[in-house]
Amino acid sequence: MSETAQRWTPVHGEPYRPVPYRPARMSHEESLARAAVLRERMQDRRTVRQFAPDPVPEQAVRDAIACASTAPSGAHQQPWTFVLVRDQEIRRRIREAAEHEEQISYDGRLGEEWLAALRPLGTDEVKPHLTDAPALIVVFQQRYWLGDDGTKHKHYYVDESVGIAVGMLLSALHLSGLAALIHTPSPMRFLSRVLGRPENEKAFAVIPVGYPSEDCRVPDLVRKSLDQVMVEV
Ligand SMILES: Cc1cc2nc3c(=O)[nH]c(=O)nc-3n(C[C@H](O)[C@H](O)[C@H](O)COP(=O)(O)O)c2cc1C
Secondary structure, eight states: OOSSOSOSSSOTTOOOOOOOOOOOOOOHHHHHHHHHHHHHHHHTOOBOOSEEOOOOOHHHHHHHHHHHTTSOOGGGOOOEEEEEEOOHHHHHHHHHHHHHHHHHIIIIITOHHHHHHHGGGTOOSOOTHHHHSSEEEEEEEEOEEEOTTSOEEEOSSHHHHHHHHHHHHHHHHHHTTOEEOOBOOSSOHHHHHHHTOOTTEEEEEEEEEEEEOTTOOOOOOOOOOHHHHOOOO
16 A cells, blocks of 8 residues: 555645445444454553563554544644654654753642642653653644645644544554553643754654553553443433
8 A cells, every 4th residue: 555645635625526435334243342342452551651672563653653644634634743753862852852841840830730630640750751662753733734835724623633643543553552652741842843843833742652661560540430421311
């Protein structure tokens, strides 16, 4: 399969030209069986903050990014860029800049309430995952796009679209046997500088990807039950 698709979207302002969509219908039994397996597999997903240095199968990471990029997006504008970083020196620079910001955050910028919310997670300003994990996926939002004549065009529902794509990315990585963390150092402007991203892109998250280290530990969290999160009417 070619990684470079044809045109990425219907041309801005073109009329509606639908095509048929008839995916094969699954039996109820098969839907139930698949849903149960998926629910169980997703229960195992945890945010990992301690990574082994072992390499990951690169194509699995590319495939996960391709899955993320199937996400729905406002007006199908697909306002995302995924920068895959394996270079050790670039990861070192990202860690250095992130730890600089996080130091200020944990020293008080976050405020007592936020720090109290983070305390049970055991996080602090030291971010070894940024250099220990063999790969980082840095996700950028494209706040607008530029026409051929340089005119700026608005993107719609950028936060929502990129959030959905990142959720799909985390699911795809997990279901491919890879561990990840969504890390949001704040502010994140340094990522544009270190990675040389254009003006219309704004960093959304850094996602280290790899395998948990042998001594990896995670906070003892309990997820809300279905009846706590779902209301039927
Ligand atoms: C938008 C978002 C931002 C996050 N930012 C960070 C972060 O900067 N550092 C971190 O260690 N974890 C971060 N997390 C991970 C959460 O702490 C984690 O998902 C939560 O504690 C639940 O744990 P689980 O993913 O293992 O279920 C973030 C999660 C989300 C959804």
